[in-house]
Amino acid sequence: MKLRTGIAAVLLVALLTGTAFGAQFTINAGIGLNDKSAQFQSLKFFKEIVEKNSEGKIEVVLFHSSQLGDDRTMMEALKMGTQEMTCPSTAPMTAFVNAFKIYDLPFIFAGEDVADYILDGPVGKKLLDMLPAQGMIGLAYWENGFRMLTNSVHSVKSPEDLKGLKIRTMENPIHLAAFKVMGANPTPMAFGELFSAMQQKVVDGQENPWGTIFLQNFFEVQKFATDTGHVYSPFVLLISKIFWDKLPDDMKKVVQDAADQAKVHNREINRKMNAEYLEKLKEKMEVTILTPEQKAAFQQACQPIYDQFAKDIGEDLIKEVQKLTSEYKK
Template identity: 40%
Template sequence: MRKFAKLLCTAAAVSLLPLSAAMAQISERTIKFAFLNQMDHPQGLGAQKFAELIKQKSGGKHTVKLFAGGALGGDLQTVSALQGGTVEVTVLNAGLLASQVKEFAAMDIPFLFNNSKEAFAVMDSDFAKRLLNRLQDKNLVGLSYWDLGFRNMTNSKRPVTKLEDISGLKLRVLQLPVYIDLFNTLGANAVPMPFTELYAAMETKAVDGQDNPVTLIHNSKFYEVQKYLTLTRHTYNPQVLMVSKKFWDKLSAQEKKVFESAAAEATAYQRQVSLEREASSLEALKKAGMQVNELSPAELARIRERIKPVVAKATQNIGDAMLSEMNAAIAKVRGAK
């Protein structure tokens, strides 16, 4: 019996050796994760899940500190902080990375995807992964794509039910050429502005409105300063979860596996939460008093026709090779239905 017990102890010790060796490669680390939305937004919920998974998979050796609501600055400031190594992790709209890798502008082409399922499949394709790999030359390491949803338009002046209703509205837009061109072409006065300044600008009537996914509109309480919501679903916003390359290069092979595994699990969770919150947020906005309008197929067709020059300009800047890859990925997903 003693011999058998000894054998069991020996076997257990041997089985633990690989695990012990792996854990020995993991150092004590405190990691700053900065992002723009609040903790109860799907972005914040995804960040919390990522932090939990990192702690769990590192055996408690890695602690992720979350800085929500732009506490460490706007998205572009945070990108600079990652490149400098003063912040380790962030998640932000993929299109904002066009200033680093111009092909990321492809993600902001209007009416690119028909639905979230289609968008997720393309974001998980080899095309999208190759795009992430290009960030390394800019001292950034892309891990995966999260979901912000489809953008819709709000304003405080009037219902928008047809193309002409957009004319003259002063709308805050992302600080990207395609958004400026899009809304100016539709007859609005596009005002590029950081998100952190948006609520105050709407409250003081410096701008009449903006465009964002309904979950963000609800979570940021835009219904307090905006009366009208139009479900245009004009642009899909994938978000890139990424880390500082300066930080990444300090990690052991095992620590990198921890981050990659946590990113994969957190991405699946975040996307599901985002889809669920989109439906509940729309109902909440209606209850909060927002007037919600949907554009007819005929009006959407008019908008698509009007913005053809915007799409042509955006695709020209991306380059033929990348555009072909993206279109092939979309065609593959649609053909798989």
């Protein structure tokens, strides 16, 4: 009788609070990529650590493939406190914190190591510190990666080859301007609509890291790929400030520690997966690996973007990043 009453009480708590079996807090975490992505694998890793170290007080429920909406919609939900967690690219985050546009400047990072150096240093922290004013907490920088171009029309080896191609970009003014200046016809679109847009030839192409191009089966509707690496896309693991403020300090620590551990996990598996899937894609698509001279032509074509957005991003911030990146090389 006593046992039954106990179980009934637990179920009642679960029902009233919306949490499973007595967990005091539920984190609903949604992303746009599918369940095969490195991002989702790292979210599963995060979930395991949080649930173990919180001794079941925090439950993490995962959603992939835009089941809870696109990056922008999920960030709005975090602001309102109707969703607890998401992990967008920084590009659509610029609608909330303008300074994140620094990461969208074409070719600003020469490699992943220098990106880590900037993101994990004072600049990365300064930008995360701007998020609470927008109702979100930035727990850690995870990685989407260097973005590569694909299309269904012809192989692209120079900016001239982009002429007239309709390219989907994320919702970000710098990405739009960069593709315009390179001669393409860019159009912003939510990630969840991209596959069918390519299938129905609403757009000719898109740009994303190799892992996404492979795991989202983009090769089924895109024949040509080029390793442009024009932008490095960080992810930020975001949590709703409304939810965060309700967490006791010891639980905040559990969540923050798990986010940091999962960052290391994410960068490691993402890099491995991107390299592995490039090789697999070579069997499925016509992949162009640019020579240094060919890559320099894309870099050159994008140069006007730096002047165009200098005031908007802040000249000091751009200079700070450029100084740090040149110091890093030494």
